Amino acid sequence: MTKRALLEMSQVSAYYDQIQALQDISLEVNMGEIVTLVGSNGAGKSSTLKAICGQIKTSGTISFLGNDISKLPPHQTAKLGVAHVPEGRRIFPKLTVKENLEMGAFQLKSKKDIEQQMELVYQYFPRVKERLHQKGGTMSGGEQQMLAIGRALMSKPSILLLDEPSMGLAPIIVEQIFEIIQELNQTGMTILLVEQNAYQALSIAHRGYVIQTGKIILTDSAQNLLENKQVTEAYLA
Amino acid sequence: MIRMDKWIDTFQKNRTSQFIVLGLFILVSSASVYFLERSVTAFLLLLGSLLLLHYTHLTNRTKWIVGLLLLVVIIPLATSGGTSQQDYMEVAVQTGIYVAMALGLNIVVGFAGLLDLGFVAFFAIGAYTYGIFASPQATQLFHSDFFPLAGTWFWPFILIGGFMAAIFGILLGIPVLRVKGDYLAIVTLGFGEIIRIVFNNMDKPVNITNGAQGLSQIQQPEIFGFTFSLASQFYYIVIVILLVIIIGVQRLEHSKLGRSWKAIREDEIAAQSMGIPLVKTKLWAFALGASFSGMMGVVFSAKNMFVDPSSFTLIESITILVMVILGGMGSIPGVILGAAVISVLNLQILTEVTNFLTQNISIPDTLSPTKMQRLIFGVILVLIAVYRPKGLITAKAKQYDPAKLAEQPISDK
Amino acid sequence: MSHIFTALPQVLVDGLTLGAIYAVVALGYTMVYGILELINFAHGEVFMTGAFIGTGLLLSLGMFGIDMPAWITLILILIMTALLTGLLGIGIERLAYRPLRKAPKLIPLISAIGISFILQDLVRFVAEMKTGNYIVTGTTLFEGKFTIPFSSIIGSFQNATIKTNTIILIGITIVIMILLDIFVNRTKWGTAMRAVAQDQETASLMSINVNKVISLTFFIGSAIGGATGFLFAQQYATIDPYIGFILGLKAFTAAVLGGIGNIRGAMFGGLMLGVLEVFAAANLSTLTGGVLGSEYKDVFAFAILILVLIFKPEGLFGKSVKEKV
């Protein structure tokens, strides 16, 4: 265990209205890893990501790069380097593609930094460059997903939280997106991935957590989870 | 300390002791109203006994009997002691009129969730309906000796005024109800202003409303040769109409229609999916709410013998809204309380405080509390919205008895 | 009927003047609605407060015997007024709207009406305390008048007169509108404002402080609304604490007309409503054969509002959106 934990949640609970969404969640993501969170609809996968970036109130501790971020609002966790690509992409439909990217770089002060990040995004997503002056809402689902990831990259993040990047996309596009996620990881990006498509998520991840009704019930290397009978039956069949 | 709790607990369960305490309270407050000259405090306490009655654990029947006794016998008697009887009764009549209007608006805003900022327009419709036909204006308009109608016509006109207001409610509702949410508020506000401007200018080309001068010499109500002219006499007319309205809204609240209103308020799409027709149900809310206002409009014009457009400004609509919100949207006892508090505040307390202040310390006229009505309303609105959006008495859902529900239904075929 | 045509130039000048005021006030409504989906009912009162603050500043300058060139005075007072009403706007949002972000829609509307009333009475107090009357007539900075020779363009037109004040008013409102348009469409914070309007949650993920952006929106909307109040006071000389309400309502109509949330639409809606209203006031009586007089000009404005809301609630330039089920 020489690896350094970049993000660490311990005993985190959260409530939506009166319903408990998360129950004593503990997990860690180490530098350079792809960690995936699998589980059925409503199990608490998205809530976990929302808890990390401060979109929902939680008890317990969440530390990131040694800072306690459990009580920070989203715009401050974002400043520290947590980039969240929300479920359903949530690009700004009435802003142009370029403006969307600029918003991603909101915290960067120097123009040079912004341009540098833009170039980086173009490298991963050449399609985005072709559509710079188009309104975000006019793009196809796959392009929007690429823009959403690109937008998150603009802030020079230390970790990328991806919430269901495959949602509603054609298999071919999903394939591409997953390739890019792997590529990003190979250049050093740490990624926490939430997926309904457990098979695909586990096949690119290093480690995985299985979450059920707000609790983590299982954690192992991705390979082992793929072969785990319980997991196969519940989420892969 | 424990004993005290226990004592309170027993008191809460013991109806007899509650009854006795309430009786004593009524006795003391009514006696003070009777013997003291113009004591606002005593009068407020006496009215407060109605609130106390609401919070006792007496059976509904006892509550109704005590309440009626208070309204019909004790309050008129207690205020008859001094020279200020008509002042007290004036306040009571005005309060009654406002309570009725607030109950009407409560159907629209509280039950059906439609924010109406032009509600006073319906009051105006009622007032003008009677005002035109029971004043020389009608003679001028129709060139007939039949007009102005005699005071005996007042009675059917209570219903006609209500009906006219309901018709206007529907006419206004048909176009307006296509608009949703806060847009609806703006549109109703616009309609309220339009109606006022129209009344203000309908003296030409044909003189219908006599414009800004208003209608005067409106006939007072008359029955079997008796003419109602004093506030203490109008008091009974108002009480009777009010009781009918209260019983009406209570029955409506937990009926098929009442539930449909609330369902629409909670979720229009789900309500529609349950088979509730949106437009028709909303129109019923507009029409019934408006009719209460229309009825009281008739009483208002008969009592003042005069109507002009200045009584129907936006501030009146907002006043009624403040009553509903302060009391608690959708809560019948709450709305009654809210209307009473605001009317008494407006008509009595502010004047008294002003008198007190000007007599004892000289304050500039500008700062006189009677002129601070808007400021006070404003503060109430903001405070209520931020700290108690459900009002003084929160609306309660009807509680059913599971034991009775578990019985087999009786076939109604 | 022919005088309708000959008087057209004057109607146009007066209409554009009124329309420019509506347009700038409408911007405040539209910006706040765009970002919070809230009708900031108190915005008309912020405009009115601006009229009083500006007039008050001008009167006190006169009292202290400070003498500056008129245009410096004007700019100074506009900036001061804008600053103060801008802060007032921020305060209103903090006090009456922010605690209610998650409340049902009816509730913030109610506190907005409350703030409206509070401002009306507070301004009345201060005005009455200082001047003894709540109707205040200020001094005019620019007295000049011009004649625009429309008759030389088309023979049957009459000439229109225009005050120096009016030219200044129209000029400044145009500058405000252009600056705002540039700010919203070209700058980082302007883009952030649009982003927050579309999706607050996601905007916060971009490290945008949503509360700050909302405060900024209120500041800008209220500042330009308040500054316009002072220009209004200069244009029409007499003000009272109740001018804001109806004017606010009409400005809101203008915002709806242009498609609420749409800044350029609000500008266009304001100008259009101003011209229509002045046209109606001048000619309603002639057009209806004396049945409806100019008293009905407010009815006319409301009728436009109601018709637009019923038949084209998304405004003339908006796109309709479907509720998500």
Next chain:
Amino acid sequence: MSLLQIKGLTKQFGGLTAVNQVDISIRPKSITAIIGPNGAGKTTLFNLITGIYKPDKGSISLAGTSLLNRKPNQIAGLGIARTFQNIRLFKEMTALENILVGMHNHLTSNLFGTLFRLPRVRLEEQNAAKHAYQLLETVHLADKCNELSKNLSYGEQRRLEIARALATKPKILFLDEPAAGMNPKETKELTDLITQIRNDFDLTIILIEHDMKLVMKISEEIIVLDYGQRIASGNPDEIRTNPRVIEAYLGKGAVS
């Protein structure tokens, strides 16, 4: 003979075709599941059938009666009831009152009867409350009858929504992701409940669901939508092995 007949149904939003030339035919008393990736047009399909959206093209008929150009409340009156993906209960009303609202079309009281509290109306109200209570018993919520619906737990709210839909005495019940957010135990109970109400109330049930276990267990027919189009239909076994379905929806994992 099919109870619900849909032909060539198409709906566009802006440039996106949410439902594209869909044909569906539903047998009486069957349980049909509609599955497909998020955004495949499943909920839009429900909204078209229940009248919340107007279709651009195509026909929908229930037992021979066309549902086109009817308002949602009229369609409810014809015998179509539904639940919603994101639970739409009347939050400030009690569980029992929610059900009573569902009975709207079967209550005959008018304004006159209500205001004068006629014996007929009183009896009808009492009976309605008792029927409503029975429905609450069916979904195991009888003890929560006086509870405001917003105070119920997630699973309870889902069940209350089903009971409220049943109160309209529907011919067809549409359930939009009834198991969403439920744990495996609750999902199991829900599976039994759905089968039970189908039998007890003689219902036809159509459901949208992501939980494949539930879908495979109770449906007699499965329709798969992708990009607004029907890409497959058949019984659970046929769907499980359909290569197109595996590619578009179930994923490669299903093959292993």
